[in-house]
Amino acid sequence: MTDSNPRNVVIFDTTLRDGEQSPGASMNLPEKLEIAQALIELGVDVIEAGFPIVSPGDFESVREVAKIAGHTTVCGLARCREADIDKAWAALRAARRPRIHVFLATSAIHREHKLRMDKAEIVRRAVESVRRAAGYCGDIEFSPEDASRTELDFLCEVTEAAIDAGATTINIPDTVGYATPDDMRRVIGALRQRVGNIDRAVLSVHCHNDLGMAVANSLAAVRAGAGQVECTINGIGERAGNCSLEEVVMSLRTRADYYGAGTRIVTPRLVPTSRLVASVTGIQVQRNKAIVGQNAFAHEAGIHQDGMLKERSTYEIMRPEDVGFAKTDLVLGKHSGRAALADRSTALGYHLAGEQLDNVFAQFKILADKKKEIYDGDLVSLIEQQMLAVAERWTFESYRVTTGTGATPEVELTVSRGGQRMSTKLAGGDGPIDAIFLAIEEITGTAVTCKEFRVHSVTVGKDAQGEVQVEVEHEGRTYRGRGVSTDSVEASARAFLNAINRIAAVANGEKKT
Ligand code: KIV
Ligand code: ZN
Numbered sequence: 001m002t003d004s005n006p007r008n009v010v011i012f013d014t015t016l017r018d019g020e021q022s023p024g025a026s027m028n029l030p031e032k033l034e035i036a037q038a039l040i041e042l043g044v045d046v047i048e049a050g051f052p053i054v055s056p057g058d059f060e061s062v063r064e065v066a067k068i069a070g071h072t073t074v075c076g077l078a079r080c081r082e083a084d085i086d087k088a089w090a091a092l093r094a095a096r097r098p099r100i101h102v103f104l105a106t107s108a109i110h111r112e113h114k115l116r117m118d119k120a121e122i123v124r125r126a127v128e129s130v131r132r133a134a135g136y137c138g139d140i141e142f143s144p145e146d147a148s149r150t151e152l153d154f155l156c157e158v159t160e161a162a163i164d165a166g167a168t169t170i171n172i173p174d175t176v177g178y179a180t181p182d183d184m185r186r187v188i189g190a191l192r193q194r195v196g197n198i199d200r201a202v203l204s205v206h207c208h209n210d211l212g213m214a215v216a217n218s219l220a221a222v223r224a225g226a227g228q229v230e231c232t233i234n235g236i237g238e239r240a241g242n243c244s245l246e247e248v249v250m251s252l253r254t255r256a257d258y259y260g261a262g263t264r265i266v267t268p269r270l271v272p273t274s275r276l277v278a279s280v281t282g283i284q285v286q287r288n289k290a291i292v293g294q295n296a297f298a299h300e301a302g303i304h305q306d307g308m309l310k311e312r313s314t315y316e317i318m319r320p321e322d323v324g325f326a327k328t329d330l331v332l333g334k335h336s337g338r339a340a341l342a343d344r345s346t347a348l349g350y351h352l353a354g355e356q357l358d359n360v361f362a363q364f365k366i367l368a369d370k371k372k373e374i375y376d377g378d379l380v381s382l383i384e385q386q387m388l389a390v391a392e393r394w395t396f397e398s399y400r401v402t403t404g405t406g407a408t409p410e411v412e413l414t415v416s417r418g419g420q421r422m423s424t425k426l427a428g429g430d431g432p433i434d435a436i437f438l439a440i441e442e443i444t445g446t447a448v449t450c451k452e453f454r455v456h457s458v459t460v461g462k463d464a465q466g467e468v469q470v471e472v473e474h475e476g477r478t479y480r481g482r483g484v485s486t487d488s489v490e491a492s493a494r495a496f497l498n499a500i501n502r503i504a505a506v507a508n509g510e511k512k513t
Helices: 029-042 056-068 082-092 108-115 119-134 152-165 181-194 214-223 245-254 267-281 302-310 338-347 354-370 376-387 432-444 488-507
Strands: 010-013 046-050 073-079 098-105 140-145 169-174 202-207 228-231 394-402 410-417 420-427 449-457 466-474 477-485
Touching: 010 202, 010 245, 029 046, 029 056, 029 267, 046 056, 056 073, 056 082, 073 082, 082 098, 082 119, 098 108, 098 119, 098 169, 108 119, 119 140, 119 152, 140 152, 152 169, 152 181, 169 181, 169 214, 169 228, 181 202, 181 214, 202 214, 214 228, 214 245, 228 245, 245 267, 267 376, 338 354, 338 376, 354 376, 376 477, 394 432, 394 488, 410 432, 420 432, 432 488, 449 488, 466 488, 477 488
Parallel strands: 010 046, 010 228, 046 073, 073 098, 098 140, 140 169, 169 202, 202 228
Antiparallel strands: 394 410, 410 420, 449 466, 466 477
């Protein structure tokens, strides 16, 4: 299929809703707004910002995203219940382009075991709910949950009824990631052929990745005529995740000859957006991840390098700069000025201005005193720390640890709170980091269980900064923390304190983390 004027596929991003359902990926309001802003700049058509009835935090984030979204459609999820739909509308009403997304399971297994409803009851509920939602706004999406395991005749019947009731998008979820590309092609094809009013709605797909086929299934659906793909940045989401936005977008772009379809995505924003989502959620992207992984464009084999030097297209089907990898890892140093830093940040996809630029520049100068060369990775890390800073109740000041093999560590820790310095001394723990964590628990009066501790180097070289990420549990909830320093023990202390600050923010009635 070749078409010089390919049809547009709507990109519906659900990073803030289905993506947030990834274990440990919950985000607070400033983080969600930061991601929403990045999604707007990326050019997604629809942002599914949350499920407003689920919690006050979800309600607020949908409402706040609705206020900043401008021409980007903002969507809120609702079950086929009056209270859900009313709540979704209350959260969305400030949006210039609101969409209510109602869903109800249709497969036999869900009808019998989860809903205990017969087919007639399902159709009645779906119709009533779509009508109620359509009374609020003109853009209504209906999802027959577990559609890929629903009897085709019944799926056609529900779809036709939902469109008659006012649905403008019909989304076909492969809720449990069970479908094959052939299944998706068959379902989309059947709906297009057999549903009399299908031309009044956009057909969409929403594929989960349990068998690793979410992207392939979504692309097969597009090839069969689907006009919208639901996806998430880095493919995060419930269980094994959702269809990855960057993979589906770059497949459509690179193989436009085959799919005859394109998107409005500003592809050089893919890598910065991916980094932001990884940093906010703590879910790192594997090095060999297609499109945005660190190795996605690295050619190691000599024969490949030789081919690349002679002619890039021998081994390269996309250019790194097309997806937002900077051309060079430019080095900055302590004599680099504000303008050079701002320029480099822009090249990396961040727009720093005013106070944010001042703060990053101040941190940059401190780092440049410790470290001769500042690489892109260092800069990204400084910028993200600045953009995602949580209100600090406790601020790290200094530490001293004495320890050795077989010895009990002794730690002296100083933090400040509201400008006042406080110190503690203790002996204990299994090593210097454990001892510092104990001291932080003691001084802040907050007991936690450390579930994850990860450390990695932000750039190369002996003086590289270490980034530490921790995940701690407190009163049944998980909180993340992140700290960066050229000293990895200090980075650990900062990460742990960052998690404690998030706990304090929640205890103070601020948003969930
Ligand atoms: O996976 C699913 O079925 C969903 C629906 C709510 C669309 O996320
Ligand atoms: Zn889903």
